[in-house]
Amino acid sequence: MSKKQYFTTRQLCLMAFLAVSGMIIKPFLSPVFNLLTDFIRIPGGSVTAGFSMMFLVFGAAAVQKKGTAAMMGLVQAVMALGLGISSVTGLLVFITYTLPGVVIDIVLCSSIFSAVPVQKRMPLAGAAGVLAGAALTNTLYFRMSVVPFLLFYIFGILSGGFGGYMAAVIYDRLHIQIERMRYKK
Numbered sequence: 001m002s003k004k005q006y007f008t009t010r011q012l013c014l015m016a017f018l019a020v021s022g023m024i025i026k027p028f029l030s031p032v033f034n035l036l037t038d039f040i041r042i043p044g045g046s047v048t049a050g051f052s053m054m055f056l057v058f059g060a061a062a063v064q065k066k067g068t069a070a071m072m073g074l075v076q077a078v079m080a081l082g083l084g085i086s087s088v089t090g091l092l093v094f095i096t097y098t099l100p101g102v103v104i105d106i107v108l109c110s111s112i113f114s115a116v117p118v119q120k121r122m123p124l125a126g127a128a129g130v131l132a133g134a135a136l137t138n139t140l141y142f143r144m145s146v147v148p149f150l151l152f153y154i155f156g157i158l159s160g161g162f163g164g165y166m167a168a169v170i171y172d173r174l175h176i177q178i179e180r181m182r183y184k185k
Helices: 009-039 045-063 068-083 090-109 118-142 146-173 175-183
Strands: none
Touching: 009 045, 009 068, 045 068, 045 090, 045 118, 045 146, 068 090, 090 118, 118 146, 146 175
């Protein structure tokens, strides 16, 4: 067995904890945001998704390895399917939960945006993750007309950017501990 592993046990535990936390927070936030989004007749999931993306963005920034957010999204998809949270979508849940993670990984862990510090990329990663998820769910399920469609994306992008910003604030405050975790053998 090789001594070098891609993810350490500590990183895997952090990723699992954050993925589960992102799933747990959704049912508590959904009723609050549904009051707002029902009023303007758009699905509330785009707003709620920004706050649950905060956990994926933080995990990808903390671990800084390719595939982190995608793996966390996959864990969330398994949980959603196993707990019956996404009974309407069925197996498509693997795509709708994993795609935002892939997009977050592209923004945070690829060399495309490497000139920008990680903390500055985190709001962009959150917004892009929600946008990818919202685009896919609108294509697969909602097929909204133009005005609700634009509102759906605007609210999604704003909530994703805010979720990424909150992840950056938490990341800044815990930066020393994150660095110790990353380089500790």
